[in-house]
Amino acid sequence: MDQSAATLPLKPKDYKSALKPVWCPGCGDFAVLNAITKALAFMELPREQVALITGIGCSSRIAAYTGVYGFHGVHGRALALASGLKAARPDMKVLVAGGDGDGLSIGGNHFIHACRRNMDLTYIIMDNEVYGMTKGQASPTTAPDWTASKLTPQGSGVRPFQPAGLALTAGASFIARGFTGDPNGLAKMLVAAMEHQGFSFVQVLSPCPTFRPEQMQWKHHVRALDAETTNNPIEAAQRIQADDGMSTGIIFQNRYPVFRPGTGVDAGMGSIESEFLI
Amino acid sequence: MSTRHPCDISIAITGSGGAGAITAGELLLSLAGKNGCFGMMRRSFGPQIRGGEAAAQVRISHVPVECMNDSFDLLLALDWRNAERFAEEIALHQDSLIIADPAAGEVPTAIRDLHHEVIPVPMQALAKDIPAARPNMVALGLLSHWLGFCSDEAGKLIDEVFSKKGEQIRAGSRAAFEAGFTEPLIIEAGEARPRPRRGEPAFDGARWHFNGNQGCGLGAIRGGIRFAAAYPITPASDLLEWLSPRLEQLGGSLVQAEDELASINMVIGASFGGVPSMTATSGPGLALMTEAMGLAVASETPAVVVNVMRGGPSTGIPTKSEQVDLNIALHGLHGDAPHLVLGALDHADCILTTEWAVRLAEALQTVAIVLTDQLLAQSTVLISEPSYELPDINARLVAEPAENYQRYVITENGISPMAIPGTASSTYVADGLEHCESGKPSTAAADHQLQLDKRSRKIEKFDYGEHWADVRGEGVIAILTWGSTTAVVREAARRLEAQGLTVKVIALRLLLPASPKKLTTELAGVERVLVVEQSHSRQFYRYLRAYYDIAVDTHVLARPGPLPITPAEIVGQFESWS
Numbered sequence A: 001m002d003q004s005a006a007t008l009p010l011k012p013k014d015y016k017s018a019l020k021p022v023w024c025p026g027c028g029d030f031a032v033l034n035a036i037t038k039a040l041a042f043m044e045l046p047r048e049q050v051a052l053i054t055g056i057g058c059s060s061r062i063a064a065y066t067g068v069y070g071f072h073g074v075h076g077r078a079l080a081l082a083s084g085l086k087a088a089r090p091d092m093k094v095l096v097a098g099g100d101g102d103g104l105s106i107g108g109n110h111f112i113h114a115c116r117r118n119m120d121l122t123y124i125i126m127d128n129e130v131y132g133m134t135k136g137q138a139s140p141t142t143a144p145d146w147t148a149s150k151l152t153p154q155g156s157g158v159r160p161f162q163p164a165g166l167a168l169t170a171g172a173s174f175i176a177r178g179f180t181g182d183p184n185g186l187a188k189m190l191v192a193a194m195e196h197q198g199f200s201f202v203q204v205l206s207p208c209p210t211f212r213p214e215q216m217q218w219k220h221h222v223r224a225l226d227a228e229t230t231n232n233p234i235e236a237a238q239r240i241q242a243d244d245g246m247s248t249g250i251i252f253q254n255r256y257p258v259f260r261p262g263t264g265v266d267a268g269m270g271s272i273e274s275e276f277l278i
Numbered sequence B: 001m002s003t004r005h006p007c008d009i010s011i012a013i014t015g016s017g018g019a020g021a022i023t024a025g026e027l028l029l030s031l032a033g034k035n036g037c038f039g040m041m042r043r044s045f046g047p048q049i050r051g052g053e054a055a056a057q058v059r060i061s062h063v064p065v066e067c068m069n070d071s072f073d074l075l076l077a078l079d080w081r082n083a084e085r086f087a088e089e090i091a092l093h094q095d096s097l098i099i100a101d102p103a104a105g106e107v108p109t110a111i112r113d114l115h116h117e118v119i120p121v122p123m124q125a126l127a128k129d130i131p132a133a134r135p136n137m138v139a140l141g142l143l144s145h146w147l148g149f150c151s152d153e154a155g156k157l158i159d160e161v162f163s164k165k166g167e168q169i170r171a172g173s174r175a176a177f178e179a180g181f182t183e184p185l186i187i188e189a190g191e192a193r194p195r196p197r198r199g200e201p202a203f204d205g206a207r208w209h210f211n212g213n214q215g216c217g218l219g220a221i222r223g224g225i226r227f228a229a230a231y232p233i234t235p236a237s238d239l240l241e242w243l244s245p246r247l248e249q250l251g252g253s254l255v256q257a258e259d260e261l262a263s264i265n266m267v268i269g270a271s272f273g274g275v276p277s278m279t280a281t282s283g284p285g286l287a288l289m290t291e292a293m294g295l296a297v298a299s300e301t302p303a304v305v306v307n308v309m310r311g312g313p314s315t316g317i318p319t320k321s322e323q324v325d326l327n328i329a330l331h332g333l334h335g336d337a338p339h340l341v342l343g344a345l346d347h348a349d350c351i352l353t354t355e356w357a358v359r360l361a362e363a364l365q366t367v368a369i370v371l372t373d374q375l376l377a378q379s380t381v382l383i384s385e386p387s388y389e390l391p392d393i394n395a396r397l398v399a400e401p402a403e404n405y406q407r408y409v410i411t412e413n414g415i416s417p418m419a420i421p422g423t424a425s426s427t428y429v430a431d432g433l434e435h436c437e438s439g440k441p442s443t444a445a446a447d448h449q450l451q452l453d454k455r456s457r458k459i460e461k462f463d464y465g466e467h468w469a470d471v472r473g474e475g476v477i478a479i480l481t482w483g484s485t486t487a488v489v490r491e492a493a494r495r496l497e498a499q500g501l502t503v504k505v506i507a508l509r510l511l512l513p514a515s516p517k518k519l520t521t522e523l524a525g526v527e528r529v530l531v532v533e534q535s536h537s538r539q540f541y542r543y544l545r546a547y548y549d550i551a552v553d554t555h556v557l558a559r560p561g562p563l564p565i566t567p568a569e570i571v572g573q574f575e576s577w578s
């Protein structure tokens, strides 16, 4: 992008790169890109103070489509890479994004540990209940009786994760669910997530028209959560359990100690070398 | 002064878990340092790392020593519980002396042969009469007397170490030491037998006292490491434990990650953020890291991995040494992924090699794997202060703010300026996907070729100077080795020289990229080559065959752990080689 043209306050488009997304027409991920850029513009964050870290998958391509710093890493490890960046550079605003396969299957361990570690990161899972990039296999959020994959023609036979519930039990301090059919609502939700002190998790229902065309009907099922955000994990757990996973809003938010390693104060080598002397 | 230096004595102290054999060994080595000696101590644990049995193997000499000797001159047993487990590791010779507590029962047959003289000292009984005393301090007194150390010096050391534990323990430990030091049996035995030979110290001056893990830690922070992420694994954990508070002191941090996949990715993230970063692990952890090391290579993000080798494959023999992760370090990355592999040759070299690796990784924006092993990492040496000089190496090439910044711009030396997040107008996306100069993903043949060339050029064309190997001596025979066997080879070479055979020792420090021309030059005039390594499948020998031209008669001494290769084994190779 033409960097010089953009002076503060930046507009959402100033947070986009010149690259044209490789996504299929109608892919939900476009709306996530728009919501992120809107949120960044709303927060008036200088582009160079933001980093977007992703794994591998259609959704993970998003890093290259923004004009902030980015790292398109390996499959499933975006949260780890982002945690290292945040530990070393607490001054940066660090966003992490990827698919449900990336975050909950191959990266599942990093997900639960990122929740409990509670670093100041915002993590977006673009949940399309399928592996888009590898052409349509079941993911950890796919229904057990989904038979359209050649890999599991009888269906996976395995019950799906409930990402919000998983985050809650793993100790996340901010849990929200958004929908690409409501990009403005999603942008607002992302602002709240980024303003939250600690680990904020946003599951975005992001349809894959190519491998899950039936998800184009989601817009008829998605509805706003019928309750205020709670800071009570028991209440949150009940709501998540009682729900079909289609209500959107900030489900849970609480203040937990934020993990910030190191003091940042360099006291010099001091006695370190002389410890070796006898 | 000269009478205070034992010539070259190897002592093993054994006991069951909690008997304090390791503490006694550590204090003995410190005392040797205070008495101007050189030395080394190897800790040997049984299969259970915690609890169980432990043995301290100490070698003390008036000249520098950096490996264990072939056998032990003295075995002191605090008790005989599980002694068979150590029998294999503690070779005795005909004149070895055994000091044992009669209360612990007979000397097991697995240990004793007809020749060994046994001095029965009632260490437990002596300690029992003193409040807060333990038999291991009696043992320290016995050994200190045996070695001719000064008891005042020892007293001061004991005060220093035990005053933290309270007055009662300090006083008890000191009294127990005195009881051992003045024990008539030891004095009498000492007079009746030839005492340890004594010699002039080779160097005066202060001694450094550290293990290889600490050496790597020091090298890392000297090189500029300020962030680490890691998952605990024997025998790398103590490196991490050493590093953690010291990184904090330097304004950095160490994060305990959920696994090695996370630790290496955290390192890459922190380094992307502009902070020199590392992790430390051992074989199984290194295996988990290989995918992300490919990412660091492709995205040109500096990262340092210290891998402390242990017996493998799989969980293998986690508490013992082997040089068996060479293959995975060299070849474990997927794709064409040029990177650096270095091996530390001895304790002092752990500092140099790790510092060098950090500087190289930063300058060349790539992955550097530093290989050490359990023997280096967990044995302590007493050496003169290590000094070394590294060639000038540029720090990471950081991009100035620029319009139309191109992260992976093609340059003559292959190194492209790296924008650090926070730098205005140079935002870019680091990518493991093949990319063009701007960083934009590309599958074009030309881009792939250009970027592959660039990534290999920056490593191949760099001038590594003289540090690629440590070469000592001259001769028509050369011994080629790497890693912790280097110190053993050097000692064997000294013995061979005493027999009139001159030997050149070539220890390879920089393993990737290989330096075939430099080795060819070093081998000019050499007629026979012996390769020494601790690996069942001859990993180092195969590596030499793959990368170097060695045109002369070559023999290989390659055997697995857990028992360290001894100088005598190497000398023995030449007896059968005609």
Ligand SMILES: Cc1ncc(C[n+]2csc(CCOP(=O)(O)OP(=O)(O)O)c2C)c(N)n1
Pocket (backbone or CB within 6 Å): A056, A057, A058, A059, A060, A075, A098, A099, A100, A101, A102, A103, A126, A128, A130, A131, A132, A133, A134, A139
């Ligand atoms: C280690 C590794 N295993 C497998 C793959 C292949 N792979 C690439 S993306 C992907 C799944 C993508 O699904 P998801 O994360 O849900 O993202 P989406 O494409 O649906 O956005 C897989 C299995 C890989 N790149 N790396």
Ligand code: SF4
Pocket (backbone or CB within 6 Å): A022, A023, A024, A026, A027, A028, A029, A058, A059, A128, A132, A133, A207, A208, A209, A210, A211
């Ligand atoms: S395959 Fe699905 S997830 Fe991937 S870009 Fe196309 S629509 Fe989006």
